[in-house]
Amino acid sequence: MSLVLATGGLGFIGSHTCISLIENGYDVLIIDSLINSYEETFLKLKKIIHLNKKAKKGKLFFIKGDLNNKNLLDKIFQEKISEGYPIKSVIHFAGLKSVAGSVLDPIKYWDTNINITMNVLSIMDKYNCNNFVFSSSATIYKPIDSGKLLETYEKTPLNPYGNTKLAIETILSDVFKSNKSKWKIVNLRYFNPIGAHPTGLIGDLPKENSSNLFPVISKVIFGKSKKLSVFGSNWPTKDGTCIRDFIHIIDLADAHVAALNYLEKNDPQILSINIGTGKGYSVLEIIKTFSKINKVELPHNFVKKRKGDVPYLVADNKLALELLDWSPKKSLELMCKDSFNFFKKNVFKISNSQLKSRKSI
Numbered sequence: 001m002s003l004v005l006a007t008g009g010l011g012f013i014g015s016h017t018c019i020s021l022i023e024n025g026y027d028v029l030i031i032d033s034l035i036n037s038y039e040e041t042f043l044k045l046k047k048i049i050h051l052n053k054k055a056k057k058g059k060l061f062f063i064k065g066d067l068n069n070k071n072l073l074d075k076i077f078q079e080k081i082s083e084g085y086p087i088k089s090v091i092h093f094a095g096l097k098s099v100a101g102s103v104l105d106p107i108k109y110w111d112t113n114i115n116i117t118m119n120v121l122s123i124m125d126k127y128n129c130n131n132f133v134f135s136s137s138a139t140i141y142k143p144i145d146s147g148k149l150l151e152t153y154e155k156t157p158l159n160p161y162g163n164t165k166l167a168i169e170t171i172l173s174d175v176f177k178s179n180k181s182k183w184k185i186v187n188l189r190y191f192n193p194i195g196a197h198p199t200g201l202i203g204d205l206p207k208e209n210s211s212n213l214f215p216v217i218s219k220v221i222f223g224k225s226k227k228l229s230v231f232g233s234n235w236p237t238k239d240g241t242c243i244r245d246f247i248h249i250i251d252l253a254d255a256h257v258a259a260l261n262y263l264e265k266n267d268p269q270i271l272s273i274n275i276g277t278g279k280g281y282s283v284l285e286i287i288k289t290f291s292k293i294n295k296v297e298l299p300h301n302f303v304k305k306r307k308g309d310v311p312y313l314v315a316d317n318k319l320a321l322e323l324l325d326w327s328p329k330k331s332l333e334l335m336c337k338d339s340f341n342f343f344k345k346n347v348f349k350i351s352n353s354q355l356k357s358r359k360s361i
């Protein structure tokens with residue numbers, strides 16, 4: 001099988017995708033600066049691979065490195081070529097990803113997200129490595145109040161994070177046009193990835209303080225915060241709270257393998273694909289499901305709307321279903337169960353007995 005470079009491969013989405021790649025026989029080289037991830041995750045990936053006796057097994061390597069260092073990237077590509085094992089594809093996860101963080105520091109977001117991508121693309125071009133999967137986002141779309149977002153819908157990001165993602169898609173379009181007989185590029189537009197690996201060894205644990213819903217829920221459950229603040233109760237939705245297309249991280253990881261397989265089997269092209277379930281759940285439905293499945297209380301109150309939020313973000317995922325021979329398989333209940341299991345085991349290392357002492361519904 002071929003060697004895939006996973007930039008930012010120790011992050012939430014990258015780490016789960018590396019497991020899917022390895023279990024499908026790819027060899028994976030992770031490069032990660034560890035500014036928003038942990039080296040310990042690499043050891044946990046090795047453990048998960050070891051535990052999974054039945055799957056085909058690729059090999060997994062890790063290099064700590066900053067993609068702003070173009071010479072390091074050049075050296076890595078050269079070394080792999082001299083070893084007779086060139087990097088065939090790149091899945092580009094690396095980048096700053098907090099919507100709130102991008103509003104506070106747009107210069108850092110533009111500088112980082114654009115420059116590291118330009119370094120990766122120019123080294124790939126130098127060494128004729130032309131299969132590229134980009135970690136894009138649903139935040140590039142112009143908000144809608146109902147219906148499902150098609151890939152052809154208008155793109156008007158509401159924050160610098162989304163603007164960098166859209167800018168990179170534009171760069172990729174120009175790169176493709178520069179040599180249409182070489183480049184195979186897919187932009188995977190993620191909706192809301194949640195959940196964790198069933199072993200509970202890896203999950204959503206960024207170094208940067210996350211304002212995302214599930215990491216915040218975990219803080220409430222494990223006593224680090226008193227209540228979950230629900231941002232807005234009078235949105236134009238069925239229960240007044242925002243609706244999102246939550247997708248299990250394992251389904252999202254498998255979509256990357258499907259996208260890579262698609263690129264390898266098809267002619268040079270560039271395409272953008274929504275990766276979501278096509279089902280929307282409100283924040284209140286999440287609270288209810290999480291509490292019920294994990295038998296825990298989730299105290300919450302309603303506060304004012306958060307700047308940059310939109311009422312409704314649900315994918316039309318027909319293109320993914322048709323082209324990628326992929327479909328999301330895991331339920332919202334499993335997303336909540338796996339998420340809880342990871343946080344219990346890793347973030348707050350709380351025992352079952354301690355947990356039992358909390359009032360359960």
Ligand code: WQD
Pocket residue numbers: 097098099136137138139190191192193211212213214216228229230231232242243244283306309313
């Ligand atoms: C989800 C819902 C909040 C926290 C994320 C990422 C973005 C992109 C898309 C990949 C919203 C509500 C949240 C809280 C709340 N992913 N909420 N109280 O904003 O949809 O965007 O997914 O590119 O990078 O940020 O996700 O988890 O922050 O919020 O009420 O304390 O939960 O209003 O409706 P969001 P989120």
